[in-house]
Amino acid sequence: MASVVESVGKRTIENLDYVGSLNIQFWSTLRAMKSALPLVGNRHRWQATVRQVLEIGYKALPMVSLMALCTGFILAMQGATELRRFGAQGFVIDLVVIAFTREMGPLLTATAVSARSGSAFAAEIGTMKVSEELDSLQVMALEPIDFVLAPKYLAALISVPCLSIVCSLFGILAGGLFMFFSARLSLLVYFRSVMESIAVRDVITGLIKSLAFATIIAHVSCLEGFRVHGGPDSVGRSTTSAVVKSTFFVIVADAIFTAIFYSTGVR
């Protein structure tokens, strides 16, 4: 019994320590963000931010757009199968548009960024820790948070919402292609219906979510990197952990946001 209590206590302390570390890291990064901004910040940090934007955003474009196209097709086909039974195939357009702007766009993007860039963040920082590069930053009176994390976080805040918009556009395009091939609906008519279905509030809630997801991915992944102890095997574990934890937290956050938007009527 004592060992069970001890183990529960130990896990609780570990989890509190993890949450505390995330919290401290988040506020420290916010303070350090100024140096990563253009014009007012450090020129080299802004250059690092731009490099990260290309890594996180631009290089993920093919993957995200292909994922969105496939998911858009799946959603349209599955929706059409059911809606056809009620003679409401036209509602496929609303289904695809609402699903992508509110939910699928930000969530698919977050999953792709977590797998692609989250793992890269953890591996890069973990390797820097193992090879004493983080120590050498500190002895040069440079803070790893300012130097490593701030550009990554700022880049994620820029890239993830942009990718999320691209993802939604490709998902909606997939719906259009499906409607064209299955119902001979011209793309012009389809996009006219899309414009009627899109609500600004849906786009805004989607963007709010994607900003939150970017925050989660950047901070969870970087923290996993900073917590690396020991040798290269630890870097591998932290990389896996970064993807698993950030994807999990993204889904939990999505559920919380959706519940909040639902209960406040914003949806």
Next chain:
Amino acid sequence: MPIISVRDLVVEYEGRRILNKLNLDIEAGETMVLLGGSGSGKSTLLRQIIGLERPKSGSVIVKAVDITSCSLSELKKIRHSIGVAFQSAALFNSLTVEENVALPLREHTSLAPSIIDLMVWMKLAVVGLADFGKLQPQALSGGMKKRGAVARALSLDPEILVLDEPSAGLDPIVAAELDELILLLKQTFQMTVIVVTHEMASAFRIADRIAMLHQGSFRLVGTKEEIKASQDPRVRQFLDRVPEDLANQTIVSTFFQKYLEKKEVFQ
């Protein structure tokens, strides 16, 4: 007044005592070699001296500031006067050798880029890497990486130069070249040099004084002659390269017997 003063320093990791009430004074302009076997605590002491870790008790006073209790801004100020070259060199793999050396200058000074380029070239020339500045650290040999790390440590013209195992993993010729480089740097820049090593030949070539560590305590602190003349059994064992009696037949058989007894208990 010593430039570095270690007072009653105690360091513990998870309840295990690593450094036991150490006292050491390092005078300005001298070369102090911290000598000791693997696990003797010399790298831990070094990490305390450069302010990378906080001790359990005691103090490390650098240039009249206790870095174990000072504020982060004070610590950063002190770090500007310390240059550190790590055992693994810890050059940033994402930057060229030139950019590595330029990093502290870009971050901490407002010098024009042309002046920084000139200073970087001078530092690289001092360590014999003037022609290799454009290369990535991965393209350098072990000895060249260590010299690159020394060049970066010198970039802000520090008063104190700290070198962690500079000759570890290098062939005797390259190790001897590094020793000569350390002597040259001391002669040219009149800096205080602290070197952690377990290489006897290197220690006796470069040291003004040697502090011999064993199991977290100083066995002897003195000049090269005092160390050579010492009759302390541990110092003699280290100097005369006498192996520990780990493979003693009685010890091995006792361990084996204990192992078998444990096995019987489990069965």
